[in-house]
Amino acid sequence: MTGAPDRTVDALGTWCPVPVSMVRRALTRMSPGEVLELLADDPMVFLDVPAWCHDAGHEVLSMEQRRDVITTRIRVGR
């Protein structure tokens, strides 16, 4: 997935569960189909974010790590 996200959450320097909490709060202000980008550097997001998105009905489009920054793109579900 390329192109600008509809919203970016910068969770750098925070530890799980804070990144997931920030994603949850941000998604409540977004519409279905929009894309959220999460920036984080806690490796736990590799586990926590997909699990939470699965339960909440959102789609993880991509997760990639460059140096210490893990960028996750999430498409907002219904």
Add this chain to the structure above:
Amino acid sequence: MSAYLDHASGWPLSDEVQDAMARWTRHVGSPMSLHEQARAPADAIEDARDEVAALTGWAPEAVIFTAGATEARNLAIKGPLGAAHRVAPVIAADPLAHASTLAVARSATRHAGALRLAGVDGQGHPAPGDVTRLAAGADVVVITHGQAEVGTIRDAAMLVARIRDAAPGAVIVLDAEETAGLVPLDAGLGADLVVIGGRSLGGPAWAGALLVRPGIHLHPLIEGGVEEGGKRGGPHDVPAIAALAMAARLARPAMRDRVARMRAVAHRLANGLLSVPGTRLNGPPVDERLPGHVQVSTAGVTGEAVALAMATRGVAVSPGSACAFGAGKASPVLEAMGLGDDAARSAVLLTAGPGTTDADADSAIAAFAASVAALRAMAPG
């Protein structure tokens, strides 16, 4: 005789600011909760974000509320270094930066890295060439917009532009604690991070904010919460934030009138104080320094003794150096500007606010003259 000329320590809070604060001391309900009682304080915080962001014209999302400017400085320096995983950081500033800026920079470079300090002239201005030379290769550069002790207002926009050319990778911090509400800060004057304190806005000194340009990454200092976008964990101080917002709302349209009044009083003060023989003005001329700000040195006395003697006459002022006060040291700021030891030790700081009257100024002048005369009369020899 009674007069308050210590606005550098704290402004009297206006009724509007006190009311804004008091409303939230009576409210029950965390702004982070889900229930109805959470909505009003949550809205108040978002409204406050609008008001504080308007000082720079940046989006409300730029604002991270802190407990005063000192915390904001800590976050401004350590936050970007943490996000960039710098283990040997290079920080550039000048010796007239706020004491907490220098303390944080020393702490961050204690084990590895370097703190570079530009030279300053006799008016408190850093040499632009020195700033850009030292900024090259730095991770964080701090520009102190208004110097608290001697009142120098730096040409921050010019310095930021030069640093940007010399050090495109550096995070540039503008410390605007002394200038917010008194000097325009449009677009953060080009900086990446802007430190705001409540005091110069007419708000509580224990409220502050760090304004963050989009794309600048920080690690939090206070971890473990989702408040302030995860960058400043822990419960919000809603009364302080609301008071800061009210102060910012009142300060923006009042800036011109406040500055004019404070400069007029400063002129009156300076003229009266300098009529005492052996007295000199430290720092730039009144029209070129922080509004309401006058610092003088007087031969044959110490600043601490003068401040205490003036206090016994009902006039509140500060010794010239807050950070050296009580340490038995001359002001490092004045020493860096090239003042001799006697002048550095005898400095007294008088700071007026928009509510300071001519009568207040005249009381301060009379108390200063009487205090200096009494102290000189007691001096041996």
